[in-house]
Amino acid sequence: MFRLIIHISFVFLFLQNTFGQVRTIRPVKTHPRYTKLAFGGGLTRSVLFLSRNVKDNNDAIGYHGSVLYGGSKLLRGSLEYTYYRKINIEPTWYNIKASTIEFNIHIMTKFKKSKTYFYPLVGLSYNSFSGYFTGKDDFQNLHDKYQKNQIAVTKWIGVNVGAGFEKYFIKRASVYGEYKMRVGNSQEKQINIMDVCFSIGVRGYLRVPSIYKLVSTTKSRYPFESKEPED
Numbered sequence: 433m434f435r436l437i438i439h440i441s442f443v444f445l446f447l448q449n450t451f452g453q454v455r456t457i458r459p460v461k462t463h464p465r466y467t468k469l470a471f472g473g474g475l476t477r478s479v480l481f482l483s484r485n486v487k488d489n490n491d492a493i494g495y496h497g498s499v500l501y502g503g504s505k506l507l508r509g510s511l512e513y514t515y516y517r518k519i520n521i522e523p524t525w526y527n528i529k530a531s532t533i534e535f536n537i538h539i540m541t542k543f544k545k546s547k548t549y550f551y552p553l554v555g556l557s558y559n560s561f562s563g564y565f566t567g568k569d570d571f572q573n574l575h576d577k578y579q580k581n582q583i584a585v586t587k588w589i590g591v592n593v594g595a596g597f598e599k600y601f602i603k604r605a606s607v608y609g610e611y612k613m614r615v616g617n618s619q620e621k622q623i624n625i626m627d628v629c630f631s632i633g634v635r636g637y638l639r640v641p642s643i644y645k646l647v648s649t650t651k652s653r654y655p656f657e658s659k660e661p662e663d
Contacts, residue, residue, distance in 0.1 A: 467642040468508070470500040472608065474633015476514050480530045481561050481586070482626055483572065483618055485521050492516040492530060496631050503540055504642065510536045510555075514631075521563075524570060528563035536592055547600035555592040557614055559627065562586070590614035590626055604637040 476494040479485050494516035502508030516530040536555030543550070567580030578584035594612035601607060614627040 464504045464642050466639050467502050467504040468500070469638045469640040470498075470503075470635045472496075472498040472500065472633050472635035474608070474631055476516075476629050476631040478514075478516065478530075478627055478629035480516065480519070480528065480627060482628065483624065484525065484561075485519075487521060490519060490521065492519045492528070494530075494532075496633060498633075498635075500538075500635070501640075503538075506540055508538045508540060510538060510553075512536065523568040524566055525563040526566065528561065530559070530561050532560075533558045534592055538596070547606075549598045550595070551598070552595050553592065553610070553612070557590040557592050558587070559590055559614065559616070560585070560587050588616045588626065590616040598635070606635050606637070608633055608635060 474496045476496045477491045478494060479490075480492050485491075494514040496512065496514045498510050498512040500508055500510045512532075512534045514532045514534075519528050520526045521528065534555055534557035536553045538551040538553050541550045542548070562583060562585040565574065565578045565580065565582060565584040567575050567578075574584075592612050592614055594610060596608060596610035598606050598608040608631075610631045612627075612629050612631075613625050614629075615623060616626040618624045618626065
């Protein structure tokens with residue numbers, strides 16, 4: 433009986449020691465050492481100011497430039513500028529000048545077995561609209577805010593929402609198309625869609641250090657991926 437108790441105690445201690453050493457190994461977080469820097473240019477077609485530009489087929493054509501950083505993972509950022517050619521909204525507005533500065537975040541999704549990407553986007557824009565205000569056919573009653581037969585300037589901040597696609601045609605170059613709506617505060621002090629635009633163009637890419645590599649040290653606690661990002 434005494435020997436049986438010793439054997440049972442030995443087995444119990446062995447099992448306790450064995451299972452006590454079992455640990456759950458969590459996957460190590462990795463970060464890319466390199467990412468992408470892109471420069472793009474193209475054309476944009478926009479209504480400029482939806483509540484004012486009510487004429488059909490009167491969209492403005494603009495020249496679009498952009499700088500993008502990231503894309504080796506899920507997200508990338510873009511800084512963009514668009515300058516539009518002059519248009520008229522007769523008989524109320526003449527010699528309209530407009531421009532947009534914006535920052536957007538792209539959420540990247542790649543199609544399988546293809547060098548084509550789709551990305552929803554969201555961001556902020558700073559928009560400028562100026563023109564010669566005649567006051568004629570002023571259905572918005574803007575004469576309460578602007579003097580007639582004077583240059584009037586409107587600046588507003590918008591929230592961008594939209595989507596885009598991108599197709600690589602050589603290793604470090606692509607064509608893209610984007611659709612955006614800009615939501616902002618209208619003259620009636622209401623949140624409305626202020627602008628709708630579509631852009632097309634080309635982008636060229638460079639391979640640059642990622643933000644993780646730039647801020648890391650030799651004793652970084654975040655290991656890097658050995659595999660470089662795909663083009």
